[in-house]
Amino acid sequence: MQTTLDDYEVIETIGTGSYGTCKKIRRRRDGLILVWKEMDYGMMTETEKQMLVSEVNLLRELKSPYIVRYYDRIIDRTNTTIFIIMEYCKGGDLATLINKCKKEGSYLDENFIWKILIQVTLALKECHERKNGKAVLHRDLKPANVFLDTDKNVKLGDFGLARVLHHETSFANTFVGTPFYMSPELVNNMSYNEKSDVWSMGCMLYELCALRPPFVASNQAELNRKIRLGEFARIPLHFSDDLNTIQKKMLQVDVSKRPSITELLAEPLVASRLPKVE
């Protein structure tokens, strides 16, 4: 049934993303804690609004324990705002966790990093499997978009929203952060594909270990050059050769040599760590 804003009570603002504000809310009827993301569609063209509607409809279909659960959407026409209601992830995002480790001068636990790798890969598998012919590519995989629940299980968030925002006219597109995770094919203006998400995941895995991205530069041209070259130092020696091996496979500049999600899940180092299907 269609819910209204009155069915929820705002607890606090969690933060502001590239598309709008994220608030922690409580569903009045049962006290369930959720979040909503407010997006002002007032400035969007008809095409962008259509894209937003289709992205939200795709979000509804993504059902995986490793993807932030979509609950509902409320459209407030008077303020041209759409509220997308989703599962609240108590553990926060990985960007916050990485910054905490940097400050403390400590590394993340290797087993925790493997767990993140496995769960993000399973989340992407769910998305890449064609949903009635449409694969949902994340396009904006980064630590700030990976959340943790109470048991420190991964919850991939903000799916699809990235695509709406990468549309030329959208305001957000002009002020997004440095694209450290941009794949070589994107740098070379080729099309984004499923293996581009694997590249971004390789960059994220590197950053979880080294507490900095594999390619760093002070400007876009320099960053593009480094990404095209694809050279980076080994992850810290603190981490195993196994983790280093799998991480290097994901950062293959040549797309044909880079594993797909399915090939990644078949890698012995990964397959041996997959949750047993109950």
Ligand SMILES: CN(C)CCCNS(=O)(=O)c1cccc(Nc2nc(OCC3CCCCC3)c3[nH]cnc3n2)c1
């Ligand atoms: C901007 N950073 C400093 C983060 C500040 C805020 N800390 S934090 O690490 O995200 C944090 C702290 C505690 C709980 C949660 N839970 C949470 N957050 C979401 O989005 C956060 C939002 C994403 C866009 C940018 C602003 C923040 C969710 N989306 C769907 N479920 C969500 N659950 C997040």
